[in-house]
Amino acid sequence: MTNPAAHVVIVGAGHAGGAAAALLRQYGHAGPITLVGEEPIPPYQRPPLSKAWLKGEADADSLALKPLEFYAEHGIDFQPSITATAIDRDLKLVSLSDGSTLAYDALILATGARAIALPIPGADLEGVMFLRTAADAELLKATVGPGKTLAVVGGGYIGLEVAASGRALGAEVVVLEREARLLARVACEVLSSFFKARHEAHGVTFELGASAVAFEGKNGQVTGVTLADGRTVPCDAVVVGVGAAPNDELARACGLDVARGVVVDLEARTSDPAIWAIGDVAHRPMPIYDRMFRMESVPNALEGAKQAACAITGRPAPAGEVPWQWSDQYDLKLQIAGYAFDVDEILVRGDPASGKFAVFHLKGDLVQSVEAINSPPEFMMGKLLIGARRPVDKARLADPSISMKEVAA
Secondary structure, three states: OOOOOOOEEEEOOOHHHHHHHHHHHHOOOOOOEEEEOOOOOOOEOOHHHHOOOOOOOOOHHHHEOOOHHHHHHOOEEEEOOOOEEEEEOOOOEEEEOOOOEEEOOEEEEOOOEEEOOOOOOOOOOEOEEOOOOHHHHHHHHHHOOOOOEEEEEOOOHHHHHHHHHHHHOOOEEEEEEOOOOOOOOOOOHHHHHHHHHHHHHOOOEEEEOOOEEEEEEEOOEEEEEEEOOOOEEEOOEEEEOOOEEEOOHHHHHOOOOEOOOEEOOOOOEOOOOOEEEOHHHEEEEEOOOOEEEEOOOHHHHHHHHHHHHHHHHOOOOOOOOOOEEEEEEOOEEEEEEEOOOOOOEEEEEEEHHHOEEEEEEEEOOEEEEEEEEOOHHHHHHHHHHHHHOOOOOHHHHHOOOOOHHHHHO
């Protein structure tokens, strides 16, 4: 699409939607842009919610992608506190929660994902929380502190980040994980053991192999989490962090192809040539791994925004990127490049006891993924190797006395 007067409607004002609006103007789109978001504030960075926001080191203004005035100054009609309720693909109309409709020439779905709720008794008690929005983070920050106990259901990255921030706020923290180890679905055992030991050193306690079957409460307020073995873990608040599901209901209802998210091509275009999907809601191609996958990360949101903005403005598609993400916990910076698909060997470079090491996931002599703790060179060169699909010498990769630049050369 290269119609400079086209009306672009963006449904979802998260990182992906906000970036797409800004990039459309940056790439020269002159037509009207409408950005619809369910939250009352403009697009903002979400990763710091579980870290800087909880610790009082960030707020809505400091995390905003752009100042509020940016949108008016650039002719972007930002409509907060509004949700889309239906899409009529034949008429090219989006129905909104306030009863109005928007006609579009190009539609970008950036509806993100929602936290998965546990379908167990007591899930509606006060104090049972999630962490997906600024409002969630503000509520949690006001709830936990010295003399309080926070239970975190789920030992993934979000759960561990919340645990670290809870300790920084002075709360006692217990993490409840149904699997036998932390990060069981997203990381290798080396990383699981490392993070468990670091969190325990900061006073976090863990219950592994512990399935939550009910939330207990008094006067409508949560007081504990009952486990499958009959024990109840007392607490003043709970954060449920057991994953997220794509907000793909709009796409399903209007007949777009959906499979674990809205199916898109390398231009972020859906099965309807006038509709794109980006960010957490998109089920997108991963040429490096020869598969489709849905990702939840800021780099993924930005890449999708670039792809859609380029397609709509007629620019060449951006070069493909190696997926990456990060997690901050205490003084630890974890940087992850790629995904550990079809891995047949795991190689550790450096000593985990030093707090500075990297785990490389290999398929033959190709690097599929790298998890780097406080090790930027391993992350950067590992990312390069993944993208280049360049065979690596395993002996040299395992030897930290050989620089990563030499290994990747």
